[in-house]
Amino acid sequence: MIEGKEYRVKKRACKNPTKKKTKVASKGHVLLEDVQIDGDYESDELGSSDPDDSDREKGPKYEKFRKTQLCKTFQFKVGVEFSSTKEFKEAIIEWTVLNGYEIKFVKNDLIRCRVVCKKREKDDCMFLALCSQVNGQHTYRIKTWDGDHTCLKVGENRSATSKWVSKAVVPALISNENLRVTTIMDDMRRDYGVGITFGRAWKAKMIAREIIDGDATKQYSNLWRYAAEIHRASEKNTVKINVERVGPTLQPRFGSFYFCFEGCRKGFLNGCRPFIGVDGCHLKTQYGGQLLIAVGRDANDQYYPLAFGIVEVENKESWR
Ligand SMILES: [Zn+2]
Incomplete structure (x- = not known):
């Protein structure tokens, strides 16, 4: 055992000079490496069985925050690392709300x-927490954590923002399309012990709906890409987008959209009787509009879709 220990010390002794070379190259790491080497000596004395277990030297010194760990009893402490201040903020808001406290951000920027x-x-x-960037890296670490609230817990929690509530609302809204705002308020009180106002619950529902359905406004701007993709798939597919230009400085507004697939057209010309029926239905989105469709009848006397159009209102102009 003693022999083994001497051997180890010798090995460390020759390991150190190589380390010193790297220290010259990067002065910034001097402190950290020194600390780690010290740590290794300590663990050697405690009777480490594998003296060459040098992986431990490189192992993470600080704990990385994982979202799945977050719960009411989660222990924040100095040294926990986050990938952004946003992640830290979301985590601390959730933890605060679950524990029935209220916080405010006195310093809140990118770093x-x-x-x-x-x-x-x-x-x-005197609760105080500080999380800040580590040496210009993409790591944010808790530098101060005095996590003992001495205040009383609150019933109606303002730290439970509508954005935070909306995350909890999303699964409920998916399973129940007609989710009521008062139900959201009851659910929050039951599941999280948090009281929120009607207005906040309503706003949370709106945000949740946007998360589920996507932002309708942004989808309109994807229309050009969709048209390009239809063209790419087959050159004989026809797509038309009409936009209205309100003014020279304003963004063009959506007018109408038409598309017909080559396959549908071929099938109609080769296998259907020469009848075309047309009809339209209302689109139940934020912006309304109507979906127009031209159908034929196939050999089995079933409807055969031929061409589609999306217009603002169904009129003679839009059918052209
Ligand atoms: Zn407090």
């Missing part, structure tokens, strides 16, 4: 985030 209790003045609660 640092300082949080205090909202009742700092009123209840003399």
Whole structure:
């Protein structure tokens, strides 16, 4: 055992000079490496069985935050690392709401985030947390954490923002299309012990709907890409987008959209009787409009889709 230990010390001794070479190359790492080497000596004395277990030297010194760990009893502490201040903020808001406290961000920018209790003045609660960037890297670490709230828990929590509530609303809204705002308020009280106002619950529902359905406005701007893709698939597919130009400085507005697939057209010409029926239906989205469709009848006397159009209103102009 003693022999083995000497051997180890010798090995370290010759390992160190090589390390020193790297230290010259990057002065910034001097401190960190020194600390790690010290740590290794300590663990050797404790009776480490594998002296060449040098992987431990490179192992993470700080704990990386994982979203799945977050719960009411989660322990934040100095040294926990986040990938962005946004991640830290979301985590601390969730933790705060679950525990029934209220916080405010006194410093809040891209590289640092300082949080205090909202009742700092009123209840003399000295809760304080600071998370900031580490040496210009893409890592943000908790540098200060004095996590003991001495204030009283609140019933109606303003830290439960509509954005935060909306995340909890999304699954409920998917399973129940007609989810009521009052149900959201009840659910939040039951599941999280958080009281929220009607207005906030309503806003959360709107955000959740946007998350599920996507942003309708943005989808309109994807229309050009869709048209290009239809063209790419087959050159004989026909697509037409009409836009209205309100003014020279304003963005063009959606007018109408028409498309017909080559396959549909061929099938109609070769296998259907020469009848075309036309009809339209209303689109139940934020912006309304109507979907027009031209159909034929196939050999089995079934409807055969031929061409589609989306217009603002069904009139003679739009059918052309
Ligand atoms: Zn507090």
